[in-house]
Amino acid sequence: MEGFDVAVVGGGPAGSSAAREAAKTENVVVFEKGVRREDRDGIGADSTDAAGFLDYWFEVADFDPEFLEEMPVLREIDRAEFIGPTVRTSMRDTGIDSWYDGFGVTFDRVATDDLLRERAEERGAEYRIGGTVRGVETRRTTDGFVHELTVAGGENVRADYLVLADGPSRRVTLPTLAQFGDTGVKDALNPAEANHIAYQEHRRFPDELFEDDVLRFWWGAIPGETAYPWYFPNDGNVARVGVTVPRDVAVDDGDAYALLNDDETAKPSEYVHRLLENEYPEYGLDDFPLVENRGKDGGVESYPISSASPIESPTRAGVLVTGGAMGTTSAFHEGGYHLAVRTGKIAGRVIAEDRVTEYNDDWREAVGDEVSRNVGLSRLVSGYTPDDWDTIIGHAKAALEGGWLKRLRHVPAILLLQRRYSRLRSDYVAVHEEEYEPGSVPMATK
Ligand SMILES: Cc1cc2nc3c(=O)[nH]c(=O)nc-3n(C[C@H](O)[C@H](O)[C@H](O)COP(=O)(O)OP(=O)(O)OC[C@H]3O[C@@H](n4cnc5c(N)ncnc54)[C@H](O)[C@@H]3O)c2cc1C
The missing domain is CATH 3.30.70 (Alpha-Beta Plaits)
Incomplete structure (x- = not known):
């Protein structure tokens, strides 16, 4: 059976970002099941055209101004409007520092996904488009773990490291992680429920x-x-x-x-x-x-x-879950391209630098703030009625547009909300690495 250092499941932003970084030193294959779209010749990544970026997301994604020059931006955005049943307000500033000095952009999602793929291929990563991964069997060896991928529409392969980047459907991620014991992963990420x-x-x-x-x-x-x-x-x-x-x-x-x-x-x-x-x-x-x-x-x-909180990965087994598959897409506003790119980059980097067990610490350090913000907001508004939305947008309107007297009147309610939100975002990781039992998988027979 063909062998690789790294196999990546999914060729979206997370998978391609991981592949590019890992390919610096490793031999990498990416399996992408291949989705047909009206706006791309042939098949490629899913690329659901969901593409808006706020100013600081460039930094979260670790995209620099040079990358922005290549990025197919469609529109420069000045503001976001939040429209409640009877109240509406506009936000013109995220209040978070960034080298990008506008409010945000919309971009061509298909072209950007293809650009990330090209950049990974330039580094030597191999793409097998149309290769749907059906399953992964992990085995212990005398010096680590090996992962055998069953591929429909292609050859099966073996790899030392596995990057799971199959997005929020998690068809490969869930059964693969189930090999490492009875953890909370299924409850945290099960698409059928969430x-x-x-x-x-x-x-x-x-x-x-x-x-x-x-x-x-x-x-x-x-x-x-x-x-x-x-x-x-x-x-x-x-x-x-x-x-x-x-x-x-x-x-x-x-x-x-x-x-x-x-x-x-x-x-x-x-x-x-x-x-x-x-x-x-x-x-x-x-x-x-x-x-x-x-x-x-x-x-x-x-x-x-999925509406989810993210999970850590069983890194000791050489498995790194990234992007939508690990639950980083915001349950609050769907934003997640930046988090997919960044977690993918970090996964590829720790593999290339031979320090895989640092993956969970690295992603929490890099994107924990952003992820916890999203998790906190979605918990805060869970169960909101239309009246609640009017109330909270009313507070935001007073804070963003009101004179000092109006703002002052809303201060106690805003402080209360902020306190609740801080509490809700504090415990944002759904499954910790210690829950996995990589030692429970069988030894390879040869
Ligand atoms: C409506 C909507 C609006 C959004 N708006 C924004 C936005 O404005 N800004 C933003 O930043 N984010 C937005 N997002 C979120 C963003 O699209 C996701 O966070 C991002 O796509 C996650 O990237 P990923 O690489 O993890 O997963 P995906 O992009 O889903 O990529 C996963 C890839 O894996 C492939 N795959 C799946 N299973 C297999 C398999 N078994 N074998 C081989 N390949 C497989 C798929 O075909 C796909 O190409 C939005 C999402 C939605 C749905």
């Missing part, structure tokens, strides 16, 4: 409605912990309008939510269409034609996404 569906449409907007410098998020419009619609401007007059919804929305008070007609749950597309109708009552859906040569299928795409 998953949301993100669905979006690429639509061309009428000139007078298209706004090219703002991201919009509607909160409290549909029930669910991280359920909300959004608007992201891309190139031309095309915006991505989408919605994240839990697979199962249990609702007793459907009337309270702008996008629910009654207590029924509709298809995600229905929510997007209702949003457009509500926001632009003078227009019909036909005034926003679908851009059929984008997305995964005729201008439309969906992607599973």
Whole structure:
């Protein structure tokens, strides 16, 4: 059987970033199952076009100004609008230091994923596109561990180190980690229990409605912990309008939510269409034609996404979990490209530098702040009703836009929220390395 130093499962931003760093010193293969999209020739990474970056995310991703010159930026963004049932406000400054001095950007996700792949290939990483990994069997050896990958549509391989970067579906990650004992991983990351569906449409907007410098998020419009619609401007007059919804929305008070007609749950597309109708009552859906040569299928795409806290990896077994697979995509606002890139880079780096067991410490040090911020926010708003959203956006509005008297009036409530949030973000790692039992896997027979 063919052998590699490092096998990477998944060729998205996490997998490609890991592959590039590891390939500095190691022999690396990347398996990518290969997803067909309207906006790419042939198959490649999933690349669900979910691509917005805030200023400080460049630093979190460890992208420097030189990389930004190559990055296919579509729009420079000045602000994000948070829209509650009756209150709305704009944020123009994240308040976090960064070398990038604007508010943020939207970028071409497919081209950026392909760029990261090219950069890994330039370093010598080998890509096997169309190679779906079906499973991994880990065995102990006299001097470490070996991982045997079963690949549909390709040759099986063996590797000394395994990087799991299969995104939030975690079809390979979960059974692979289950080899290391009965840990809390399944409860923490099981997509069947935690998953949301993100669905979006690429639509061309009428000139007078298209706004090219703002991201919009509607909160409290549909029930669910991280359920909300959004608007992201891309190139031309095309915006991505989408919605994240839990697979199962249990609702007793459907009337309270702008996008629910009654207590029924509709298809995600229905929510997007209702949003457009509500926001632009003078227009019909036909005034926003679908851009059929984008997305995964005729201008439309969906992607599973989990509401999760991240897990540490069983590094002593030579297994490093990265990006969406380890639960770093924000359960609050879906942001995660920056965290996928950074955790991937760190995984590749510790392998190249032969200090794999430092992976968990390194990623917590590099991105712990950002991840805990996201986990804390999602815990804070879990269970929020539309009224709660109005209240919290009202506080934010007073803080961001109000005069000193108004701000002063909101200070006690804001301090209370901040205290709660600090508590909620303190314990953000769902599974610690000590829970794994790598010694429990059988010895290799030869
Ligand atoms: C609607 C939405 C909006 C978002 N918006 C933003 C945003 O604005 N900004 C931001 O930073 N992030 C955003 N994100 C999050 C971002 O897309 C993810 O955090 C990021 O894609 C995670 O990268 P990853 O490499 O870990 O996983 P993925 O990008 O999912 O890549 C995993 C890869 O593994 C492959 N794969 C899976 N299983 C196998 C297998 N068995 N064998 C071989 N290959 C396999 C897949 O095909 C895929 O290419 C958004 C996500 C969604 C859904």
